[in-house]
Each structure stands twice: as C-alpha cells, then as structure tokens.
Amino acid sequence: QNHWFTYNETMTVESVTQAVSNLALQFGEEDADPGAMSRPFGVALLFGGVDEKGPQLFHMDPSGTFVQCDARAIGSASEGAQSSLQEVYHKSMTLKEAIKSSLVILKQVMEEKLNATNIEV
Template identity: 30%
Template structure:
C-alpha cells in the first residue's frame, strides 16, 4: 500500500472527556464528528460542564437513525466506538449505522473484529477498552464496574494486543493510534513514539 500511514487519523477528541474511533467511510465520520463536537460545545456553554457520555451517544445515534428514514439521503457508512469518562465512571458505546447503540466493557469494530472480540473475551472480559481497525481508545477503569480496577498501563497493553490480533500486516506507532482517558486525565491521543514504546513492551 502506497498511502502514508502516518496521515490516516482514526481517533478524534470530541470533548476533554470523550473520544471516538470509527470503521468505515472517513467523510461520513467527519460529518458526525462535527455534529458531535457542536452538541458537546452547546451543552458546555449552557451548563458550564462537559456533556455526559451517554447523552452525547444518544445525540449521535439519533442523527444516524434519522438518516436511515429520510428521503434524499443515505445512511451513514460508519460504525463508531465512543468512549469517555464522567460522573458515572468509564463508559464505552458502540453505535451502528442504523442508529442503534450498546454499552460495552470492551469491544472492537472493523475488519477482523471477530478475532479481536474473541481475544478480548478470553483475555480481559472485565476491562474497559476498545479497538477499531487501526485505532484504539482505552479507558482507565479505576475502581468501577463491579469492583474491577484496571490501570492505564494494563489497559493500553490490552488494546495493543487486541489490535495486533485483528490487524493485517506489521503493527507500528505509525499505523495505529491509541487514545487514553481516565478519572484524572483529559482525553489524549498518544504520539507515534509513545505507541511504539508500548508496542515494544508487549512483544
């Protein structure tokens, strides 16, 4: 493949506490990102606090569902994984092109997602983290969800191992992305060098 892999971005920050990754058509994703950021900003201007994760998920899913039944438009050609941290702790949602959405402890979307999901089920069924084709977001689950406590380092390693399970070809800091969020940290996308360091740890 002749595409410069370092120019492909899969993870987007929607607000300081929420990030999103996709699988599917990039232009459709960019439209949804703009709508989600606008919704998050409107909420912040009105209430002076960041939008709850579940509320932003509902808003994005409503837009996607509306495009399945409106004349003159087509459904969005993307599946989304949206992760964030708010007063209810770490949360992960998968949103389908139909507009349906589900909360997950861990999930994967994109090519070879079945292998990745199987890996997650076998290895860390209680962890919160996610992987999309070429991108992953991990949520530090500090003392949430039935008493599970997952450190950010362990969650990053799990996400990278999951990506390696479902990724075709050589995995490197240039062709995958990792975003992190936790109770005391804003959403951040790791640099290629940081991802490469973590990859060396899991090999």
C-alpha cells in the same frame, strides 16, 4: 460547545452518543425533515470517555442503534479481536494491563506490522 454554554456542564459520554444516534436514526423516517441527511454515517462507531459515572464505552451500529459495552472491537477482523477481548478483559484491569492487552490483540489480528503510523497510544 453549545451544550456547555446552554447548560454550564459538560456532556456525558452517553449524551454525546445519543445525539449522534439521533442524527443517524432520522434516516428512513417517513416524516423526516426534507433536509435530513440520507444515511449520514454508514459506519459503526465507538464512543469512549470518562464522565461523572467513570469510564464509559458505547458502540453504535450504522443504523444508529447503540449499546453500552465494557470492551468492544469493530472493523475488519473484529470477530477475532472481540473473542480475544472477552478472554482477557476484566473490570479491575489497570490502564497498563488494558494497553498491553490491546496491543497484543492488535498484533494478532492486524495484517500490517504495528508501527507509529498505524497505531497511537
């Protein structure tokens, strides 16, 4: 919200990712602020949204390094899910196709049965 009030514009998905990355990257710097968080997240994160560039997806690893992706799986069983994503994903996918493919992949890699408590579309 500070960005909106300061610049009178919404943040791009990449800018949000960069801001969170900067927090994570402060960890381990020799001249870091003494109040800086130690290992603030320790997890991989996906940042997705739609901005003036269209749909955007970024993957940030626990160190704070991030890359732009077209499709990405993280977490347990991510290798199998990522492999399946690479097989089915194409840039011209419709939203309906993407949702269906995602659910099929989740069904393949999740140990639990898909239900309303562990998945939301």
